[in-house]
Amino acid sequence: MRSDRSASAPLGLKIAAIGGLAFLHIPILLIFLYAFTTEEKSYQFPPPGLTLQWFAVTWNRPDVWAALTLSVKVATIATAIALVLGTLCAAAVSQTRFFGRETISLLVILPIALPGIITGIALRSAFSFADIPFSFWTIVLGHATFCIVVVYNNAVARFRRVSGSLIEASMDLGADGFQTFRHIILPNIGTALLAGGMLAFALSFDEVIVTTFTGGQQSTLPIWMLEELIRPRQRPVTNVVAMVVMLVTFLPILAAYYLTRDGDQIAGAGK
Amino acid sequence: MSALVTPATILPNRPSLTGRLSDFLWKHPHVLLAILLGPPVLWLGIIYLGSLFALLLQSFFSIDDFSGLINYEFTFATYMQLLSDANFDIIVRTVTMAAVVTIFSALIAFPIAYYAARYAKGKWKAVFYLGIMLPLWSSYLVKIYAWKLILAKEGILTWAFTKLHLLWLLDGWLSLPIIGGNSLSVSYTGTFLVFVYVWMPFMILPIQAALERVPGNLIEASSDLGGTPQQTFRHVLFPLALPGIVAGSIFTFSLTLGDYIIPQIVGSSRLFIGQAVYAQQGTAGNIPLAAAFTVVPIVIMGLYLWMAKRMGAFDAL
Numbered sequence: 252m253r254s255d256r257s258a259s260a261p262l263g264l265k266i267a268a269i270g271g272l273a274f275l276h277i278p279i280l281l282i283f284l285y286a287f288t289t290e291e292k293s294y295q296f297p298p299p300g301l302t303l304q305w306f307a308v309t310w311n312r313p314d315v316w317a318a319l320t321l322s323v324k325v326a327t328i329a330t331a332i333a334l335v336l337g338t339l340c341a342a343a344v345s346q347t348r349f350f351g352r353e354t355i356s357l358l359v360i361l362p363i364a365l366p367g368i369i370t371g372i373a374l375r376s377a378f379s380f381a382d383i384p385f386s387f388w389t390i391v392l393g394h395a396t397f398c399i400v401v402v403y404n405n406a407v408a409r410f411r412r413v414s415g416s417l418i419e420a421s422m423d424l425g426a427d428g429f430q431t432f433r434h435i436i437l438p439n440i441g442t443a444l445l446a447g448g449m450l451a452f453a454l455s456f457d458e459v460i461v462t463t464f465t466g467g468q469q470s471t472l473p474i475w476m477l478e479e480l481i482r483p484r485q486r487p488v489t490n491v492v493a494m495v496v497m498l499v500t501f502l503p504i505l506a507a508y509y510l511t512r513d514g515d516q517i518a519g520a521g522k
Numbered sequence: 523m524s525a526l527v528t529p530a531t532i533l534p535n536r537p538s539l540t541g542r543l544s545d546f547l548w549k550h551p552h553v554l555l556a557i558l559l560g561p562p563v564l565w566l567g568i569i570y571l572g573s574l575f576a577l578l579l580q581s582f583f584s585i586d587d588f589s590g591l592i593n594y595e596f597t598f599a600t601y602m603q604l605l606s607d608a609n610f611d612i613i614v615r616t617v618t619m620a621a622v623v624t625i626f627s628a629l630i631a632f633p634i635a636y637y638a639a640r641y642a643k644g645k646w647k648a649v650f651y652l653g654i655m656l657p658l659w660s661s662y663l664v665k666i667y668a669w670k671l672i673l674a675k676e677g678i679l680t681w682a683f684t685k686l687h688l689l690w691l692l693d694g695w696l697s698l699p700i701i702g703g704n705s706l707s708v709s710y711t712g713t714f715l716v717f718v719y720v721w722m723p724f725m726i727l728p729i730q731a732a733l734e735r736v737p738g739n740l741i742e743a744s745s746d747l748g749g750t751p752q753q754t755f756r757h758v759l760f761p762l763a764l765p766g767i768v769a770g771s772i773f774t775f776s777l778t779l780g781d782y783i784i785p786q787i788v789g790s791s792r793l794f795i796g797q798a799v800y801a802q803q804g805t806a807g808n809i810p811l812a813a814a815f816t817v818v819p820i821v822i823m824g825l826y827l828w829m830a831k832r833m834g835a836f837d838a839l
Contacts, residue, residue: 278665296671296676337562364827366779368782372803372812373577376580376803377577504655
């Protein structure tokens with residue numbers, strides 16, 4: 252049917268690709284190494300010795316816990332809002348045709364296509380314009396705005412694969428719109444929504460630029476980290492927090508990958 | 523509601539409330555569309571576009587030099603300030619950095635994307651996918667922090683150069699004007715490296731998506747017709763991958779344009795647009811000038827997106 256594909260890549264390409272991947276991963280691995288260093292005052296390499304004491308020190312720091320709690324709360328609520336709005340938008344764009352569809356996609360993408368500082372400063376000036384004091388909710392408001400796009404992208408991609416005939420078949424068999432949604436659409440898009448939600452969570456959990464503008468006095472974990480980067484107080488604690496943040500964000504990403512991996516094998520997609 | 527139904531329907535109307543609602547929505551798709559679109563469009567329209575508009579409006583105000591208060595009169599004076607030497611330098615510096623970062627990101631990203639799209643199979647496909655996704659999604663600040671460790675004077679790069687007896691090369695590089703500095707972590711080179719590292723993964727995925735759509739037999743056809751690998755790349759592969767590269771460059775370019783944290787943590791004291799905005803709205807309290815500064819990346823990205831759309835880049839996203 253098709254001529255043999257050459258199985259192996261040219262050596263140069265292989266080296267460039269693997270070198271590129273190494274470039275992406277070595278800095279992350281270094282963070283892990285530095286979490287164990289005994290050196291407190293500088294970033295000396297190789298570390299003079301290894302220790303576990305910084306984990307205990309970090310565990311007992313109330314400011315780290317406060318920042319972590321706030322980050323988790325913000326990310327949870329922002330993700331919930333983004334899930335609802337992103338799914339609605341994706342359903343409208345992929346299931347119907349209307350004037351201005353392209354504009355809607357652009358509108359959703361805009362908050363991440365434009366630099367974060369613009370979103371941040373725009374929200375900040377709008378809050379001061381409307382006399383809204385900075386609070387937990389102003390952070391959530393900002394985060395939800397740019398999280399919508401992640402959910403939207405995942406949902407739109409999946410909606411495209413849910414074949415229209417499946418929905419029509421459900422309708423033909425007497426199901427009403429809600430039943431079709433409950434029994435046909437939701438099971439098909441469920442994993443995509445879960446994946447989108449997890450990525451939105453990771454995005455919000457990590458966001459720093461918009462938060463500096465909408466956060467007021469409270470600090471989320473990234474804000475805490477930024478302060479440590481600008482004015483280091485106890486470097487090893489920052490190292491440990493950095494490592495933990497890395498591990499915590501890996502989990503939703505891995506989960507999102509496994510959830511969307513089998514997306515091609517959705518029932519009815521093959522026609 | 524049911525009075526509107528013509529007797530020609532095959533099934534009787536559903537008696538339940540949800541059934542009636544469902545029927546109503548089926549017959550009036552516009553209402554359904556409004557229900558679906560309403561919340562997200564209102565949210566983005568009011569919160570996001572509203573704020574953006576309010577910000578842009580402020581750029582047409584000016585600040586009173588003596589009182590430091592905002593003068594709410596329509597003027598272009600604030601925009602004229604952007605053209606002053608110091609401010610214009612900031613704009614040129616940022617745009618140049620964004621362009622260089624974009625080019626290098628594309629150079630590093632292309633082989634990874636090409637390998638992942640064409641040669642990686644089965645388990646390796648997953649390895650490549652995760653190998654790209656993990657750095658892309660992992661914490662932005664942690665990534666910058668990692669580079670602070672790497673670029674520090676006592677850090678791993680200096681160590682590696684010493685071990686390889688190449689310290690003279692590093693010192694020579696650092697003594698160069700403009701791109702050099704006291705150490706890598708306070709030089710443009712350092713800023714550049716971190717920018718490339720942090721934004722490059724955004725370049726890989728669109729290129730990979732574009733390359734995955736290139737049929738393998740197209741490449742073979744080119745070779746069969748006598749094309750050398752270089753010719754095949756130039757005349758077949760590259761033009762087909764271009765929309766992906768342009769799509770990726772939207773991210774690398776835009777993200778570099780607006781970033782103020784990377785140059786603040788790793789870099790010289792010379793400002794980028796993002797830092798100028800931050801300083802103007804914060805310590806200087808000059809919101810109009812800050813707003814005018816933000817218009818620069820908006821206009822540049824507007825032009826960029828318009829060009830990208832014409833090149834079909836959005837299909838590669």
